Amino acid sequence: MERRAFYRNPVLPWLLIGPQLILVLVFFYWPTSQALYWAFTLEQPWGGGNTWVWLDNFIAIFRDREYWATVARSAFYAICTTGLSMAVALFLACFVDRSLKGTKLFQSVYVWPYAIAAPAAGVAFRFIFAPQSGLIGSINTLWPGIWDPSTNGIHALAMVIICHAWLGIGYNFIFFLAALQMIPRSITEAGAMDGARPLRRMFDLQLPLITPTVFFLLIMNLISSFTDSFGLIDTMTEGGPVGSTEVMVYKIYFDGFKGLDYSGAAAQSIVLMFLVIALTFVQFKWVEKRVHYN
Amino acid sequence: MAAISFSGVKKRYQKNDVIHGVDVEIEAGEFVVILGPSGCGKSTLLRMIAGLEEISEGKIAIDGKVVNQLEPRERGCAMVFQNYALYPHMSVRQNIGYALKVAGMPKAEREAKVLKVAKSVSLEPYLDRKPGELSGGQRQRVAMARAMVREPKVFLFDEPFSNLDAKLRVAMRAEVRNLHRSLGVTSVFVTHDQTEAMTLADRLIVMNSGYVEQVGRPSEVYHHPASLFVADFIGSPSMNLVRGFFGEDGYFRHGKGGMLNLPGLAKAHLSREVSIGIRPELVRRVDAGHKDAIAAVVDYTEELGASRLVYARADGSPIIAVDDGNDALATGMPVHFAMSESDIHVFDHTTGRRVDHAGRPVRATDSVSA
Numbered sequence: 001m002e003r004r005a006f007y008r009n010p011v012l013p014w015l016l017i018g019p020q021l022i023l024v025l026v027f028f029y030w031p032t033s034q035a036l037y038w039a040f041t042l043e044q045p046w047g048g049g050n051t052w053v054w055l056d057n058f059i060a061i062f063r064d065r066e067y068w069a070t071v072a073r074s075a076f077y078a079i080c081t082t083g084l085s086m087a088v089a090l091f092l093a094c095f096v097d098r099s100l101k102g103t104k105l106f107q108s109v110y111v112w113p114y115a116i117a118a119p120a121a122g123v124a125f126r127f128i129f130a131p132q133s134g135l136i137g138s139i140n141t142l143w144p145g146i147w148d149p150s151t152n153g154i155h156a157l158a159m160v161i162i163c164h165a166w167l168g169i170g171y172n173f174i175f176f177l178a179a180l181q182m183i184p185r186s187i188t189e190a191g192a193m194d195g196a197r198p199l200r201r202m203f204d205l206q207l208p209l210i211t212p213t214v215f216f217l218l219i220m221n222l223i224s225s226f227t228d229s230f231g232l233i234d235t236m237t238e239g240g241p242v243g244s245t246e247v248m249v250y251k252i253y254f255d256g257f258k259g260l261d262y263s264g265a266a267a268q269s270i271v272l273m274f275l276v277i278a279l280t281f282v283q284f285k286w287v288e289k290r291v292h293y294n
Numbered sequence: 295m296a297a298i299s300f301s302g303v304k305k306r307y308q309k310n311d312v313i314h315g316v317d318v319e320i321e322a323g324e325f326v327v328i329l330g331p332s333g334c335g336k337s338t339l340l341r342m343i344a345g346l347e348e349i350s351e352g353k354i355a356i357d358g359k360v361v362n363q364l365e366p367r368e369r370g371c372a373m374v375f376q377n378y379a380l381y382p383h384m385s386v387r388q389n390i391g392y393a394l395k396v397a398g399m400p401k402a403e404r405e406a407k408v409l410k411v412a413k414s415v416s417l418e419p420y421l422d423r424k425p426g427e428l429s430g431g432q433r434q435r436v437a438m439a440r441a442m443v444r445e446p447k448v449f450l451f452d453e454p455f456s457n458l459d460a461k462l463r464v465a466m467r468a469e470v471r472n473l474h475r476s477l478g479v480t481s482v483f484v485t486h487d488q489t490e491a492m493t494l495a496d497r498l499i500v501m502n503s504g505y506v507e508q509v510g511r512p513s514e515v516y517h518h519p520a521s522l523f524v525a526d527f528i529g530s531p532s533m534n535l536v537r538g539f540f541g542e543d544g545y546f547r548h549g550k551g552g553m554l555n556l557p558g559l560a561k562a563h564l565s566r567e568v569s570i571g572i573r574p575e576l577v578r579r580v581d582a583g584h585k586d587a588i589a590a591v592v593d594y595t596e597e598l599g600a601s602r603l604v605y606a607r608a609d610g611s612p613i614i615a616v617d618d619g620n621d622a623l624a625t626g627m628p629v630h631f632a633m634s635e636s637d638i639h640v641f642d643h644t645t646g647r648r649v650d651h652a653g654r655p656v657r658a659t660d661s662v663s664a
Contacts, residue, residue, distance in 0.1 A: 186379035189346050194393035194440070195367035204392070208383045 032273070038266035057267035066243075067251070067268070074226060074247040077161060081229075082221035085165035086214075089172030094202055096173075097180040107177070114170030118231030125163040126236050149237070153244025156237050160245050163232055164225060172217050179213035180206060219283040223276050248272050296370070296447040296480050297322045298343060302352035305338050305504075313338060314504045315352065317659065320482065320497075322357075325474050327483045329491040330501035331527070336484045337452055339501070343482060344450050345369050356448060372441035373450040377457065378433045380425040386412070386436050387421040393444045411443045415469075431462045438473070449474075451483040455490065467493060488528055492516070500524050506658045518639075520656045522646040525571050525639060531603055535571040536611045537643060540564055552609030555586050558635050562653045567643040574603065576637040577615035580630050587630040588613075592623050604629065 007013045039057055041050035061067045089110075096106055113121070131137040131148040140147055149155040183206060191201040207214070230249045233239060239246035239254060246254065249272065256265030298320040305313035313335045320326050328336040341347035343354060345366035353360050361369050372393075380389050388395075391408045399407075412418050415435040425433055434454065441449060451470070455463045471494060474481055485491050491498055492512045500507045500515060500523075508520035519525035525533045538548030542564065544557030559570070580587050590608035602619030605612065606629055615631055623629065640649045648656040 184377065184379065186375045186377055187381060189366075190373070190375060190379040190381070190440075191392075192346065192366045193344060193371065193373045194444075195396045196392075197367075200396065205381060 035266045035269050035273075038262050039270045042263050053263075057263045058271075061264055061267050061271070070246055070248055070251045073157075073245075074249075077157070077164075077229065077247050078222050078225040080161045081164045081168070081225040082218060084161065085168035085221060086172050086176075086217055088165065089169045090176050090207075092169070093173050093176035093180055094198075094206070096177055098198065110173045111170040113167055114174075116167065118164075118167060118228060119235045121163060121167055122232045122235030125159065125166075129159045149241075151241055153241055156241055156245050160229070160232055160236055163236065164229055167232075168221055168224060172221065175213055175217055176210070179210040183209050216283065219279050223279050226272065226276060296357035298448065298480065298482070299355045299358075300339075300352065301355075303339070303342065303349060303354055304351035305335065305342065305347065306350040312504050313342075316506055318499060318506060318509055320480065322480055323478045325471075325481045325483065325494060325496045326499060327485060327491040327495035327497075328499045328501060329485060329488060329495075329528075330507075332486055333503070334501040335504045336486075336499075336501050340373075340450050340452055340482060340484045343369075343448070344371050344373050370447035371450050372444050372446035372448070373452065374434075374437045374441050374454045376453045378425070378437040378454075380433060380436055380440075382425055385422050385424055386417060386428070389425065389436055390417075390439045390443050393440070397444075407443060411439045414442070415439050430458050431466070434458060434462075434466060438470075442473075442477070446479065449479050449481040451481065451485075453485055454483075455485075455487075463490070470494065488530070492528075500527065502527070509659045518648070518656075519571075520648045520658055522569055522571075522641045522643075525641065525648075529573060531574050531614050531616075533571040533573055533639070534577065534613050535569050535641075536613075537567075537569045539567055546570060549608075549610035552611055554588065556635050556638065559638060559640060559651075562651050563640055563649060566649070566653075568649070569641045569643050571639045571641065572633050572637050574614040575616040576633060577613065578632050579604075579615060579617045580632040582628075582630050584630060584632050586632050588632065590629050590631060592625055592627045592629055594625055595619075595623050606631075 037050075040052060040054060042053045042057070043050045092106070092110055096110075116124075127133075128135045129137065129147075129149055131140055131150065137147060147155060149159045187205060187209070188201055191205045196204060226247075227249055229247050230253060233245055233247065233250045234253070237245040239250050248268065252265045252268045252272065255261045255268065259265075300316045300318045303313065303316040304311060316339060328339060330336045338347055342349050343356075343361075345361065345364060345368075349362050353362055355361065356369060356371070381392065384392065387405075387408055390411060391404050394404045394407060408421075409418070412421055415438055417432065417435050417439060420428060420432060420436075425436065428436065437454065454470075455466050458466060467490060470481075470483075483491075483494055495512050497510060498512055498515050499509050502523045508515055508524045510518075510520070515524060516528055519528060519533070522535065526535060536548045536552075538546055538552070540546050540556070540560035540563050542560070544555060544560045546554040546556050546560065548554070556570075582589075588608050590606040590613055593605045593607055593612070595605065596603040597619060601616050602623075604615045604617055604623060606615065607613065608631070613631065615629075640651075641647065642649050642655060645655060650656055
């Protein structure tokens, strides 16, 4: 027998879910439906009606070699950011998990960056990486011209990737630490008795046992690096120099609001949306079912 | 095979001492059981041998070599953990072979060795299973095989049977005993189960709140407990203990006017605050007319089949006796007991140490024979 609870008052349940429903409708479904509409129509930026053009906008962006360059750059950006951020967070979490000196302090310190808004971090990192005066820029006094993100595209991309990875470390760290602390201490001790050194124990014992967390973070980080990079790139490089830091989300903004190509930007954002939906789908269907130990 | 020696070993957490100086020698090839109630520091001591716990003070030497600063992998010990600590993502084969793999042994050699050890603990049919697919007893075997495969100098067991049911425990006990007999490797086994301790040990180390109470052969510890704690802790039902003092008239006075005629002991322990004890099986039922009969009143009885435990009260002090259970006893019935002076143990009440018949206190590591 299925048991169900009913509300006697038919209005009350709607009142209860109302706030959340309004938020989702106003800030997600309405803009998404607008974007969908724009993606299939062509609108003059000065107004004057939309023409239904079927898939023309999508065909146009898919034929655009520059768009594919942006997609490749985004993928590179996502992989580097995710890899860097997770690797650093995992190592830090392992150190804290081994309860070395100062554990309590680092446990809180590592989490702080997550609380910093991306644009604020972007501004801070712009100073750190500034070629003329920044912390990193000081190597220019030793080897003049070795570091210049304002003209060198590779430097600029590296700078944004490092900054984005840094922002994510705190979040990843919390999840890694929680997962590591779920592993019974005796398993790592058994590993130590079996002769494995800390690094070996991490790869042979701890990492396999926290695979569910690793996969979860992998997906979350990939999604974040596709969507959250806008704030950083806008404050740090504005996509430049010469488009070398222009990722998908920034190109949407640039084409739509600077280039005033609403329809093309809308089509791009639909593509990005499907990419994120696909990653989320992988997370739900594959990861949560397939990765199981014990 | 290796001897283990402890000299002045202490463990301190922040400022609290949890182990207060252990001085014990374990001989090569010996099976030593560390016995004590939970929280007495027995597991900590074992983990200090293993290298999983730092040694705050003193020295532990294995085979004459001080190991204080050595990593666990450098000490040549293998350990069986309480919850087995098997690697859940590895098969039984990988679990057993992991230490060899880490040591860089070639695959063929490793496989052969794993197979041989698995055979010796009858695990061959399960080699490709994961620990999650095994029963408690099988997991226990995997844990033992994993320790054996490395051919260590010392086996360490940390309450390995505490998750098994009673029957399996008895079977595993025999298996560990046989294993020790055939391999002859020095073994240190931690438990709070006295039956396990008595049956397995060549020698026992009885611990209580961070102190070693007694070191000795199981029979020694049972028949000549070196302290009040050991007397009370070892044996089931536990020893009858009663506090009082000896008078010049040769009587021991206790409880509410209780008097025992013990002229021999009285001479040695005159005017000392003591507790005296006697094992329940050495308290005899006698007739009311017996010369030194102690009158008591039955509280209740426990039928054990082969024998019966009689819980009674004499002059306000509780007393337990074992009899054959041939007569009917009910609560409130009068009974009479007698005991031999030579079966009685005397403990100094202030120090809790045993006092021998010449009036000298007995130390934890003294070998006490009759």
